[in-house]
Amino acid sequence: MQGNKIIGEAAVLAGCRFYAGYPITPQNEIPEYMSERLRTVEGGVFIQSESEIAAIHMVAGASAAGARSMTSSSSPGISLKQEGISSLAACQLPAVIVNMMRGGPGLGNISPAQGDYFQATRGGGHGDYRTIVLGPATAQELADFTMDAFDLADQYRTPVMILADGMMGQMMEPVIFKEPKPRVYSDSYMMRGAGKGKSKIIRGLILDPLDMEEHNWTLERKYRVIAKKETRHELYRTEDAELILVAYGTAARIAKGAIKRLREAGLKAGLFRPITLWPFPENELRDLAKVFENFLVFEMSTGQMLEDVRLALQGYARIGFHGRPGGVVPTPVELANVVMRQYDRKQGIIEHY
Amino acid sequence: MIVKTIFSGFGGQGVLMMGFTLAHGAMNAGYQVTFLPAYGAEVRGGTANCTVAVSDDEIASPIASEPDYVVVLNTPSLYTFQNRVAPGGSLFLNSSIIAVDPSRRDVRIFKIPASEIAEQLGNLRTVNTVMMGAFLKMAGLVTPDIYLSSMEEVMGSKKRSIIDVNHKAFTAGFEYLEEST
Numbered sequence: 001m002q003g004n005k006i007i008g009e010a011a012v013l014a015g016c017r018f019y020a021g022y023p024i025t026p027q028n029e030i031p032e033y034m035s036e037r038l039r040t041v042e043g044g045v046f047i048q049s050e051s052e053i054a055a056i057h058m059v060a061g062a063s064a065a066g067a068r069s070m071t072s073s074s075s076p077g078i079s080l081k082q083e084g085i086s087s088l089a090a091c092q093l094p095a096v097i098v099n100m101m102r103g104g105p106g107l108g109n110i111s112p113a114q115g116d117y118f119q120a121t122r123g124g125g126h127g128d129y130r131t132i133v134l135g136p137a138t139a140q141e142l143a144d145f146t147m148d149a150f151d152l153a154d155q156y157r158t159p160v161m162i163l164a165d166g167m168m169g170q171m172m173e174p175v176i177f178k179e180p181k182p183r184v185y186s187d188s189y190m191m192r193g194a195g196k197g198k199s200k201i202i203r204g205l206i207l208d209p210l211d212m213e214e215h216n217w218t219l220e221r222k223y224r225v226i227a228k229k230e231t232r233h234e235l236y237r238t239e240d241a242e243l244i245l246v247a248y249g250t251a252a253r254i255a256k257g258a259i260k261r262l263r264e265a266g267l268k269a270g271l272f273r274p275i276t277l278w279p280f281p282e283n284e285l286r287d288l289a290k291v292f293e294n295f296l297v298f299e300m301s302t303g304q305m306l307e308d309v310r311l312a313l314q315g316y317a318r319i320g321f322h323g324r325p326g327g328v329v330p331t332p333v334e335l336a337n338v339v340m341r342q343y344d345r346k347q348g349i350i351e352h353y
Numbered sequence: 354m355i356v357k358t359i360f361s362g363f364g365g366q367g368v369l370m371m372g373f374t375l376a377h378g379a380m381n382a383g384y385q386v387t388f389l390p391a392y393g394a395e396v397r398g399g400t401a402n403c404t405v406a407v408s409d410d411e412i413a414s415p416i417a418s419e420p421d422y423v424v425v426l427n428t429p430s431l432y433t434f435q436n437r438v439a440p441g442g443s444l445f446l447n448s449s450i451i452a453v454d455p456s457r458r459d460v461r462i463f464k465i466p467a468s469e470i471a472e473q474l475g476n477l478r479t480v481n482t483v484m485m486g487a488f489l490k491m492a493g494l495v496t497p498d499i500y501l502s503s504m505e506e507v508m509g510s511k512k513r514s515i516i517d518v519n520h521k522a523f524t525a526g527f528e529y530l531e532e533s534t
Contacts (some may be wrong), residue, residue, distance in 0.1 A: 025392065171388065333418070
């Protein structure tokens, strides 16, 4: 099944009943799929909105009313949604946002890229907030993480982003949909009409600075809990490795291919793959620096996650880098060749900085 | 083992269908598969292509920089992809409409008059299935039985007559290479 459609199906299985979006390549199959699929389930609503900004605010509205809601777009469209994402974070409204990244900045192009890492993991919109960001690397993970994203969004009442790229969206791989967990989300959060009870207010405008500060610290405490409990990563062939590649998403797939080739050439490389990009698995990565001295970060960007790796390793290890931005998808052979050029057993990896 | 194949031709010739049915067949034969269509700013009458990777191990990249097999249904596709085929790989041409000879000497070349064969069967649109027959004859990967049942699965709601003529087209392509090689 195609990546984009997998996300649509997984969302509906997870109980998503509201989708709003505006077309943009390479994620058009998500709204296409949702337009048909949501008609077949009770209470399903699909809206092709007049703009990306309208879509994210419609999602906020549906979420406030208690529906599991989703929107999707690709890089330039996600930029437009930032106001709404900031607002969702402020109002503590759960929502799932899918970004099938393409080349940027600006309109860029429509090829797979990873240049939106900063935007996704640093909040993107204004204000003191964080967004949980999941970085799938296989069709199976697209399905699993989409379902997980809805659970995380509800559990922490916060927007969750799935950060993939054009290749993940367009590629078809076999997939098995897992049984979705039953939804745990209190009715008391939902705006279903007050009736004779007290009115509920959801707001992102808090004029008193002291009240706003308290709200900021409330959110921050929540983000600390998320960072502690929800960090995920994968280790691949690190047991006997002498060099660790660090990559996520599509780049991690390519890295696995490169590792196979490097090992055939006698260089034992392993992979550290962050699965949650925020919270970044920094402690887990730092632990590796106790054993390993040489790391190489590989991204389809000019070096964004690289900064998180440097923060995590804090100078305890040597860090090399290989980046291909702009929509170029390098081959495993290229990456293997780069690693062999940059790494020498005696001198270690050539440091990027 | 990992085998990568690129299918390419005019939009409408069914090249995405070729890749999709192969990926489906290989999946049903127990392999790991990826299918990656060319997407985006395409034009009507332009070329379409897709890449299928089949492996008994996890597939790193679904992109083929040096495909083992390239199947081309029109001349522009031949020009685009002939230099990408891995040395020792194979190139399958629809010789009914590709009049030029490939420039490569280090790959195996199979010429199949697929459009003519399809026309004789009474349905020009089965040109892709004819090519698939010839391709699988040489590539192996999936047995005809598994491929054909997967094709039926993919076609699903299509009319029985359409499925039947595709069966015939597959067999014709499969047998064509048997006779000529």
